[in-house]
Amino acid sequence: MLYGIGKDTMSLEVNEKEMLDILKKNPRAILQGKTSDEKVMPVVVQNIQRETMSGKLLHIDFHHVNMTESMDSKVTIHFSGEAIGVKSGGVLQVEMYEVEVRCMPGDLPSSMEVDISGLAAGAQLLVSDLIFKDGIEVLTDPNTVMIQIKTVHAEIEETA
Known part of the structure; x- marks a missing residue:
């Protein structure tokens, strides 16, 4: 899910392997999320839910980043x-x-x-x-x- 102030909440899909690679390198990286209408916006990972035994990703919350505010x-x-x-x-x-x-x-x-x-x-x-x-x-x-x-x-x- 993608959340943000002044933004509509959206459901997103990610490639699990690519996401795991990114999280290993920098779990707080500012990523470029692409919506279904091809709009690109900066996002960060806010919360991750994993399957207890396997560690498989179940759900990720992304938060929209306003690049002009601290x-x-x-x-x-x-x-x-x-x-x-x-x-x-x-x-x-x-x-x-x-x-x-x-x-x-x-x-x-x-x-x-x-x-x-x-x-x-x-x-x-x-x-x-x-x-x-x-x-x-x-x-x-x-x-x-x-x-x-x-x-x-x-x-x-x-x-x-």
């Missing part, structure tokens, strides 16, 4: 590198993999890669540490911890 969406964060704190015995703890942003649809990044190799034991990466290009407003609380490198305290047994 939109709220989420951006997936990919962490790269091995933190020096992990190399020295710390434990990497990921708290969240995505942040909510507001921007023009054409500026929405599909994902963001963050190098964590400089994080020492006891360090953390906050949402405020992420650097997005101009025009992207981060809506997630800037003080939210994304990653922390926990130090491991070994218990020492005293010998009697």
Whole structure:
């Protein structure tokens, strides 16, 4: 189904294989939907229903995107590198993999890669540490911890 402000709700059909390929690459991509009268309009996937056992697509809700107005969406964060704190015995703890942003649809990044190799034991990466290009407003609380490198305290047994 296709929904949108000021738009009539429409039923759509999609090629399941093509849709699955798109969802693997970028689940928040702005797609070009074509209506039965050959009109093309930008849409995003709003909701997906899958068969529980097989994962087969049952229903997808699309939402019309107005390319001239800012939109709220989420951006997936990919962490790269091995933190020096992990190399020295710390434990990497990921708290969240995505942040909510507001921007023009054409500026929405599909994902963001963050190098964590400089994080020492006891360090953390906050949402405020992420650097997005101009025009992207981060809506997630800037003080939210994304990653922390926990130090491991070994218990020492005293010998009697």
